[in-house]
Amino acid sequence: MARDDLNAGLLMFVAYRAMEKRVLDAIAAAGFDDITLAQARVFQRIGPDGTRLGELAEQAQVTKQTAGFLVDQLERAGYVERTPDPADARARLVRVAERGRTAGVVAAAVVAEVEGEWAAHLGARRMTQLREALGMLREITDPYRPR
Amino acid sequence: MARDDLNAGLLMFVAYRAMEKRVLDAIAAAGFDDITLAQARVFQRIGPDGTRLGELAEQAQVTKQTAGFLVDQLERAGYVERTPDPADARARLVRVAERGRTAGVVAAAVVAEVEGEWAAHLGARRMTQLREALGMLREITDPYRPR
DNA sequence: CTATATTCGTCAGATAATCTGACTATGAAC
DNA sequence: GTTCATAGTCAGATTATCTGACGAATATAG
Numbered sequence: 001m002a003r004d005d006l007n008a009g010l011l012m013f014v015a016y017r018a019m020e021k022r023v024l025d026a027i028a029a030a031g032f033d034d035i036t037l038a039q040a041r042v043f044q045r046i047g048p049d050g051t052r053l054g055e056l057a058e059q060a061q062v063t064k065q066t067a068g069f070l071v072d073q074l075e076r077a078g079y080v081e082r083t084p085d086p087a088d089a090r091a092r093l094v095r096v097a098e099r100g101r102t103a104g105v106v107a108a109a110v111v112a113e114v115e116g117e118w119a120a121h122l123g124a125r126r127m128t129q130l131r132e133a134l135g136m137l138r139e140i141t142d143p144y145r146p147r
Numbered sequence: 148m149a150r151d152d153l154n155a156g157l158l159m160f161v162a163y164r165a166m167e168k169r170v171l172d173a174i175a176a177a178g179f180d181d182i183t184l185a186q187a188r189v190f191q192r193i194g195p196d197g198t199r200l201g202e203l204a205e206q207a208q209v210t211k212q213t214a215g216f217l218v219d220q221l222e223r224a225g226y227v228e229r230t231p232d233p234a235d236a237r238a239r240l241v242r243v244a245e246r247g248r249t250a251g252v253v254a255a256a257v258v259a260e261v262e263g264e265w266a267a268h269l270g271a272r273r274m275t276q277l278r279e280a281l282g283m284l285r286e287i288t289d290p291y292r293p294r
Numbered sequence: 295c296t297a298t299a300t301t302c303g304t305c306a307g308a309t310a311a312t313c314t315g316a317c318t319a320t321g322a323a324c
Numbered sequence: 325g326t327t328c329a330t331a332g333t334c335a336g337a338t339t340a341t342c343t344g345a346c347g348a349a350t351a352t353a354g
Binding site: 052053054064065068085088089090091092 | 330331332333334
Binding site: 006007008009010011012013014015016017018019020023044061111114115117118121122126127129130131132133134135136137138139140141142143 | 158287
């Protein structure tokens with residue numbers, strides 16, 4: 001409500017959204033122009049060996065149903081595939097597919113670019129401190145608990 | 148895509164969402180249980196002397212139409228009111244109404260509480276550095292330019 | 295001053311994202 | 325081997341969001 005000293009949450013929103021927009025724009029410019037923001041938010045959480053739907057949902061902070069809805073679309077567009085989970089017949093692993101891998105490379109490059117810009121603006125020291133503080137904050141704010 | 152070193156944007160998402168959830172839950176618990184997350188995102192940007200719809204939209208990063216839709220609901224629920232803008236007959240100022248003011252007090256208290264927890268976890272020094280870094284980041288990431 | 299362009303907000307309609315509740319199949323615990 | 329919990333899906337409803345078009349008021353150019 002104040003103009004000058006936004007609360008820490010709001011400040012994070014601004015930077016977080018900027019990163020998100022930069023990445024999505026770059027991906028779209030690279031030809032991956034189907035893929036929405038909501039889909040990307042789920043996609044980016046897929047681990048190298050595949051991730052269960054429930055975990056994606058938890059990390060993206062949406063319901064399993066919503067995550068499933070978005071993964072359906074990512075699957076139809078060729079960004080991901082679902083494979084049975086060897087460890088549990090109820091579960092399926094969402095994996096990055098070929099098209100997704102290519103898009104992921106573009107995304108990673110932009111993330112690095114933006115982080116570089118941030119580091120340049122803050123200076124290496126402050127950027128390191130920022131990462132450290134955010135990492136610590138995660139300990140008390142992340143509802144997702146990897147098992 | 149990696150589990151351990153999330154990018155800075157993702158880390159901010161986690162903390163930002165945690166703050167958001169804490170505040171919304173507390174507001175709901177205080178009896179303001181109508182008011183959705185999307186509405187709150189617009190509401191919290193209203194300045195002490197009222198703010199134009201367009202500015203709210205810009206800050207919340209949604210279209211004017213979406214902001215208008217949400218303000219309509221906030222207005223019907225008694226959280227805000229619209230008054231003519233003396234400086235421009237096309238515009239209207241969205242102002243916090245009585246009910247909104249009460250909710251705002253609750254919200255501000257929770258924000259302070261959460262920030263206190265963060266400071267306790269990080270230590271005063273790191274919390275200050277975090278604020279500083281985020282404030283600086285805003286200079287290059289905030290699409291909203293107050294006139 | 296007028297003519298033109300821009301900005302502010304709204305209306306209308308379509309689409310996307312999200313949720314709650316109910317259900318099946320499988321796995322875990324006693 | 326019942327009973328309870330978990331993973332995912334189906335169905336339906338609601339909420340949030342966008343694009344496009346518009347009227348009214350303001351700003352700009354000549």
